[in-house]
Amino acid sequence: MLRNKKFVYVCFTIVVLGLITTALYNRAKPLQKDASAALPATTTILDFNAVELTNAGQLQRQLSTPQLVHHAASSKKKLQNPIIHLTRNKQPWTITADHAISNHDDSKIILKGHVHIKQYKNNLKISELQTSRLNYYPKTQKVETDQAITYLSQGMTIHSKGLRADLHEETMELVSNARGTYVPNKKPKRS
Numbered sequence: 001m002l003r004n005k006k007f008v009y010v011c012f013t014i015v016v017l018g019l020i021t022t023a024l025y026n027r028a029k030p031l032q033k034d035a036s037a038a039l040p041a042t043t044t045i046l047d048f049n050a051v052e053l054t055n056a057g058q059l060q061r062q063l064s065t066p067q068l069v070h071h072a073a074s075s076k077k078k079l080q081n082p083i084i085h086l087t088r089n090k091q092p093w094t095i096t097a098d099h100a101i102s103n104h105d106d107s108k109i110i111l112k113g114h115v116h117i118k119q120y121k122n123n124l125k126i127s128e129l130q131t132s133r134l135n136y137y138p139k140t141q142k143v144e145t146d147q148a149i150t151y152l153s154q155g156m157t158i159h160s161k162g163l164r165a166d167l168h169e170e171t172m173e174l175v176s177n178a179r180g181t182y183v184p185n186k187k188p189k190r191s
Contacts, residue, residue: 043070048079059087061138065100075104082111088141088168092120095136109136117143117167127153129163141168146175156182 048068052061062085069078079102084095098113110133117129131149136142144164151158151172162175 041072043072044068045070059085059092061086077102077106082109084109084136086141086167088170093167094118094120095134097134107137107139109138110134111136115145119170127151129165131163140166142166149174155184156180 045068046066048063048065050063051059054060063079063082064085065079065082067080070076071078079100080098082095082097082100086093086095095111095115095117097111097115100112101110102108112133115129115131115134117134118125119127129149129151131145131147133147134143134145142165144162146162149158149160149163151160151163158174158178158180160174160176160178163172164175165172
């Protein structure tokens with residue numbers, strides 16, 4: 001009987017020590033409200049390059065930046081000197097800026113500072129759009145701005161306040177105060 005009492009006492013002591021250890025361990029562990037609380041506040045990626053190819057292996061979209069900073073709390077990404085390459089109708093487009101901010105699901109990219117959209121055909125630039133700020137929607141291939149724009153294309157220069165454009169359809173709507181000039185290509189004079 002003494003043996004049974006000792007066994008019960010030892011088991012009781014082990015259970016109590018286990019409960020105390022569990023309570024101390026859980027008390028020392030910080031409480032996390034969700035999984036993102038465990039993430040660092042920001043993550044910086046240097047020389048970031050993302051490429052999206054078509055099923056045939058052709059370039060559809062590419063995003064390059066020397067520095068991408070991801071903020072975990074807002075899930076926004078800040079890009080320094082981003083370069084976006086697109087291929088539409090087998091013709092390349094390039095979008096560049098000084099800075100960009102991408103929202104949590106990358107459905108909207110706000111480009112700021114020296115924003116340029118260049119369209120190429122047969123490796124020659126055929127048009128260029130310049131502005132200081134532009135909203136780019138990658139999924140729909142649409143862009144818009146309420147800032148002043150300059151559009152250059154084959155001797156034509158157009159200035160406007162605001163723009164809405166569809167890169168896929170190659171259409172643009174000038175919002176207000178549109179004015180332009182056209183200088184035809186000068187042909188060399190025959191002597």
